[in-house]
Amino acid sequence: METIYALLLGYALGSIPFGLLLSLAAGQGDIRNIGSGNIGATNVLRTGNKGLAAATLLLDMGKGLAAVLVAWHLFAASGSATGPVPAAALGAVLGHCFPVWLKFKGGKGVATNAGVAFGLAWPVGLAYAAVWLAVLALGRISSLAGMSAVVAAALAAAILGPVEFVPVLAVIALLVVWLHRANIARLRAGTEPRIGRKA
Template identity: 65%
Template sequence: MECGVETLLPLVVGYVLGSVPFGLILTRLTGAGDLRAIGSGNIGATNVLRTGKKGLAAATLLLDLGKGLAAVLIVRHVWPGAEALAALAAVLGHCFPVWLRFKGGKGVATLMGVSLALAWPIGLVYAVTWLGVLFLSRISSLGGMSAAVVAPVAAAVLGYAPYVPVLALLALLVLYLHRENIARLRAGTEPKVGSRK
């Protein structure tokens, strides 16, 4: 029973923290409207940027990252060894929040947060990859997907093998949630950062 509780509670903590829709909350509080009716309808920072409010987009990015970071660090402190469960649940919470009928974001910023919390070198590689690809391509989805794919590879190479399975699973989730972006990338129609489409 105790083992079951120690598995369930980290999942609950991770999911609840991850499911807080900061992008939606911030845009509503600042009068920017319902984010789900803007641009792609996504609740993440890239879509917040389409409102024209760069500061709001930056805040959304940091908060989405922060909730993933917090989920893993809290669980590591209370239930040492269960941080991978919290990482998984936090990203799932962001992507499938019960409060929004399981229609959330695509997990890129929250995955960066959990990567940093699991092991900062993994998070550093994630951040450099994301920002580097974004800088070169100006395509947010390409940067995010590249970072997600690199994370489990970085974990394996840098000696964090226990985190490879969860990061690989989350990378697959991020790719799946970006399937429409992938189709647009192949067609050459994926919008670049700053576009309101």
């Protein structure tokens, strides 16, 4: 039951659509009607408001981090954190990608999973951030940076530990890559937009 509670807790936190809420509050309209139609920071950036995009990025990371940290706090004392903590991590990403409030149409989980990675183990989070920033700086392609980072997190957990988090990070990586299937097709065709250019 603790694992189920943690999954639901993570989902509830992850499903908060910060990108949409901030865009509406800032008078930018519904970001689901522009660009990719997603609620994440990359699409918020397409409004031209860099500050709003940065806030969305930080808040989406924050909700992933919060889900994991709350699960650690609630369940670690009972000695049963190994199951609930990964469940909260998965729930946060599922909530962001498939929020019930938006008819299960959300973002692609990259920023939320960054927060999750830091919450599970800071070395995994650092590997995530390093790969994400490096690929983004070199190629300026958000989707490629995000997919590279989620795979790097699973590999970092396998190499650096804790290995008990490899399964959930691998599942999240597969989910994030699957959600980017249209981006992958554009990458192969050479038509994927770069940061700084209109989609």
